[in-house]
Amino acid sequence: MIDNIDAHIDENKDRFIGMLQEFLRIPSISTDPDKKSAMADTASWVQERFNECGLESQIIDTPGHPAVLADTGPVDGSKVTILVYGHYDVQPEGDLSLWKTAPFEPTVRNNILYARGSADDKGQVLTHILSALCWTKLAGKLPVRVKFLVEGEEEIGSPNLVGLIEQNREALACDYVVISDTAKLDADTPAITYGTKGMVYKEIILTGPTNDLHSGSFGGTIANPGNILAKIIAGLKDDNERVTIPGFYENVENIPEEEKASIHSLPFDEDKYLQGLGAPALTGEANFSTLERRWVRPTLDVNGVYGGYMAEGSSTIIPARVGAKISMRIVPDQDPNVVSKAFDDAVRAACPDTVRLEILNHANAAAYVCPIDSPGIKAGIKAVHAGFAKKPYLTREGGSLPILPMFRQILGAESIMLGFCDPNCNAHGPNEFFAISDFISGIKTAAHFLDEMSKGYPR
Amino acid sequence: MIDNIDAHIDENKDRFIGMLQEFLRIPSISTDPDKKSAMADTASWVQERFNECGLESQIIDTPGHPAVLADTGPVDGSKVTILVYGHYDVQPEGDLSLWKTAPFEPTVRNNILYARGSADDKGQVLTHILSALCWTKLAGKLPVRVKFLVEGEEEIGSPNLVGLIEQNREALACDYVVISDTAKLDADTPAITYGTKGMVYKEIILTGPTNDLHSGSFGGTIANPGNILAKIIAGLKDDNERVTIPGFYENVENIPEEEKASIHSLPFDEDKYLQGLGAPALTGEANFSTLERRWVRPTLDVNGVYGGYMAEGSSTIIPARVGAKISMRIVPDQDPNVVSKAFDDAVRAACPDTVRLEILNHANAAAYVCPIDSPGIKAGIKAVHAGFAKKPYLTREGGSLPILPMFRQILGAESIMLGFCDPNCNAHGPNEFFAISDFISGIKTAAHFLDEMSKGYPR
Helix, strand or coil: CHHHHHHHHHCCHHHHHHHHHHHCCCCCCCCHHHHHHHHHHEEEHHHHHHHHHCEEEEECCCCCCCCEEEEHHHCCCCCCCCEEEECCCCCCCCCCCHHCCCCCEEEECEEEEECCCCCCCHHHHHHHHHHHHHHHHCCCCCEEEEHHHHEEEEEHHHCCCCHHHCEEEEECCCCCCEEEEEECCCCEEEEEEEEEEEEEEEEEEEECCCCEHHHHHHHHCCCHHHHHHHHHHHHCEEECCCCCCCCCCCCCCCCHHHHHHHHCCCCCCCCHHHHHHHCCCEEECCCCHHHHHHCCCCCCEEEEEEEEECCCCCCCCECEEEEEEEEEEEECCCHHHHHHHHHHHHHHHHHHCCEEEEEEEEEEEECCCCCCCCHHHHHHHHHHHHHCCCCEEEEEECCCCCCCHHHHHHCCCEEEEEEECCCCCCCCCCCCCEEEEHHHHHHHHHHHHHHHHHHHCCC | CCHHHHHHHCCCHHHHHHHHHHHHCCCCEEECCCHHHHHHHHHHHHCCCCHHCEEEEEEECCCCCEEEEEEECCCCCCCCCCEEEEEEEEEECCHHCCCCCCCCCCCCCEEEEECCCCCCCCHHHHHHHHHHHHHHHHHCCCCEEEEEEEEEHHHHHHCCHHHHHCCCCCCCCCEEEECCCCCCCCCCCCEEEEEEEEEEEEEEEEEECCCCEEEEHHHCEEECCCHHHHHHHHEECCCCCCEECCCCCCCCCCCCHHHHHHHHCCCCCCCHHHHHHHHCCCHHHHHHHHHHHHHHCCCEEEEEEEEECCCCCCCCCCCCCCEEEEEEEEECCCCCCHHHHHHHHHHHHHCCCCEEEEEEEEEEECCECCCCHHHHHHHHHHHHHHHHHHCCEEEEEEECCCCHHHCEEEECCCCEEEECCCCCCCCCCCCECCCCEHHHHHHHHHHHHHHHHHHHHHC
């Protein structure tokens, strides 16, 4: 049967591309209040696809944008239940002048489909829907019970997702969550991501005088919030790029030798990586490799600084108010609440009482690691191998997916991350793309994954 | 004669206020390209006043806004020539909602005239023009030769002033420059400012990756320009608020005991000063008093920082580019070129090669101090004493007036700063004001200054 499905996917390639283009044409920008109806249209479009597959589906309204739920219902002989999670909302288009073709007019050039959302996440979530369509068409039903949860608020931080999952805990009950919202290792190398970092995101705001002051008339007599801010930020890391916040590394375990070896075995080209970023050099926490720093070591980064005179030229002021956005990416052994408090304590200790300090919390999420020996991972490896005709590497990810520890906590299910797109696909930038071959291989992988699962992988 | 002039000024108070209001109604905002004709109208208005005084005058066009020159010509018995410098351009009105009455509809409330430019500098420069009018009216001529240079580009950094003075070196030749563009010590205490700080204004720009990068996917593997910027700025000052740039203090002399004593004798209320600023505390370079830090010690201040995500909320990026504007106020013994190079060297040394560094120069101006025992200062003290019925304090100023060392260099003349306005007059802010009594006392002071000068003060 799975061979027939593979053949069917190849035969229907153009039709599937056409469906993806239809999906991509609806400008489902979740941050844009003017796109309310486009969001509803997109949810309906997704529901129609589920109808085509014969799945029971419903649109669930939230205080924000609706989510689409679907379910095959019990499947004869199915021993596992899979929940496919994805999102139909996309990032704003950004600077239109940087796009070669319009972001919502999906265009194929050299076998690559360019459009906002092509990779993140419409194209990737559609592979699973099309896999369901193929199974239904050729086998009359899916080989295991499959549920879908396609939300419309991922790009705005999924504010209503926890509530929705808690309220639909029974309907969403599953053994594994499958997510295609990550990337391959590189353009030619498929990968399964088994871990993500957590995140603690802070904003430090310092205020000094009531108004911006003339730096000549008043300079030297009061603390300059800009200078103090620099001192505080500078003190958060030492010259070895180690975070100096007391207790920050307390529960950070050494990398197991096995994982270290696995990471080192990856075909990772530092020069190519650096070239892709355009920075003058690679650097980071002393005594770790680039991939270790990226995936398994906690980091601290300034995300933005602002205050005082920021336009062109000069203005001679002491800023009344300056701020910095600072995020820490944390690893599984770090508790985000502990890191959050440690950060606040360190910043408060470093801040003199000559300025006023305010600390805002923007994000607080735990890291996630799926055990490598999980049956779900094993099924995923086989499925990707079949779909991409290449064995995938097991990788981790520096980014954060707060939904993963949340799925584990509420549904008791591990998440299997099958990423089909190129890591340089400009997910949030101009000219986002999804290679046609990756799209097709993704549909096959999704189909094979269900096939593997039907062979009786235990939970 | 001078007594008659004093009386005449009192008698004509209302007429003079009316003239000032007329002057203030023309919105001569030099930064605003739409105000080209208002600028020309204002220059003509100033020239008409010189015509009334019987002075020869001319409007000199520049690549920017015109300047007005005037000259009594040789005056029988005059042994000195005075050049009055001032400016007819004003700052933009800023946030109109903060003005109690419209900025260009001069309004008197409680004997205070509110309008943009009332203090800076239309009101103050007009005192000298009105003094000339009074002398002409009552004595038929001015007691010494007086020249005027009223420019229209002070608020945009006087880009064409040096060229104009160099080209009119002969026409502007003088023994003393008189400037009324500073303030009194406080609302009740007249002052003569005998020194200003110089300024070196820099902008540091750091670039890392080509584009903003996802802080999760790439954090920890390349240098974050935001963190590096903080380290560089933090390193510019130590915990005692001393600038750490090698050689920065090299030529900074200790404050002479006499000047120290003079500064300490000033009626300066630290609590009131702090209250005015609204900062939590006063602080600054260790071992110096607030007024010493303000007037005679060099300072280094962040004027602004920018880069990465600066809007509300959060965005998880490593900024491609961050920058900081940093100005140093320097004292007479520091050479701005030496300080400029020392800053660049220190920043370059502190900047790792994991980011790209660019340093912009926004200003480079020497400090200025007029010898306290200069005859011009002595004449000024007598004139202010007569005009305000109070002996003025001798003060310095933390701000910079690059024109002062320039007048000394090109014309060989020292500058006498007779400031008539309240230091809290909101010079560049909303509700700028000039007390009527200060305006009238200013006209008297200007008249007395010429009278004193006619008594044979040597150069």
